Structure formats: C-alpha cells, structure tokens
Amino acid sequence: xxxxxxxxxxxxxxxxxxxxxxxxxxxxxxxxxxxxxxxxxxxxxxxxxxxxxxxxxxxxxxxxxxxxxxxxxxxxxxxxxxxxxxxxxxxxxxxxxxxxxxxxxxxxxxxxxx
Numbered sequence: 001x002x003x004x005x006x007x008x009x010x011x012x013x014x015x016x017x018x019x020x021x022x023x024x025x026x027x028x029x030x031x032x033x034x035x036x037x038x039x040x041x042x043x044x045x046x047x048x049x050x051x052x053x054x055x056x057x058x059x060x061x062x063x064x065x066x067x068x069x070x071x072x073x074x075x076x077x078x079x080x081x082x083x084x085x086x087x088x089x090x091x092x093x094x095x096x097x098x099x100x101x102x103x104x105x106x107x108x109x110x111x112x113x114x
Contacts, residue, residue, distance in 0.1 A: 001061060003057060007037055007054075012044065020041040022039055023039075023041060023042050024040040026038045026039075036053045038051070039054065044065065070084045071083050
C-alpha cells in the first residue's frame with residue numbers, strides 16, 4: 001500500500017480497478033483547512049490523463065509494471081501471441097493474452113491483471 005503523501009512522478013497505483021501512473025504531483029498546505037495532494041494521473045491502459053486531489057493519508061495498492069520489448073507474432077481468435085528474447089542470441093518465449101490491446105502509434109500495452 002502507498003499513501004497519497006508518498007506520491008512521486010512515475011509511481012503506479014490502483015484505484016477503482018484502474019492502474020494509474022502519477023505524471024505530476026503537488027503537496028498543498030492551504031492557510032486554512034487540511035493539506036491535500038493535487039495530482040495529474042495517467043491511466044496506463046487507456047492513456048487518459050486526469051487531475052485529482054487526494055487526502056495525504058489515503059492509501060492505495062501499489063501497482064508493479066513490468067515492461068518488456070516484445071514482438072507481435074500472430075492472432076488466434078481472441079488470443080494475441082507475442083514473443084520476447086530471454087538473452088540475446090538464445091531462446092525466445094511466447095505468451096498468449098486475451099486482454100484488450102491499445103495502440104497509440106506502434107506502442108502496445110497489456111494490462112497486468114491478465
């Protein structure tokens with residue numbers, strides 16, 4: 001779990017079933033009232049950016065994202081097959097996924113929940 005007070009640029013967390021990444025953050029201490037954290041977060045799956053304010057004590061499950069350079073192999077019905085190299089010039093692995101794949105140019109994202 002990570003609290004909103006620990007947010008930094010690049011931190012990923014889950015909220016309402018979505019994986020979000022902190023793009024910008026600002027700890028605000030107004031002269032009157034409680035402190036809060038103003039953030040700009042990016043949805044890792046859809047790419048949408050939203051500005052939100054959080055209570056610094058609010059806790060969220062931290063999301064761990066593994067990034068790999070993969071090559072699209074083929075599509076088999078609802079399954080998309082990708083392959084990647086374990087070590088240069090050695091064995092390659094492949095894995096099918098049924099997850100929705102979003103593409104904003106040549107970049108593809110597969111949700112970790114798949």
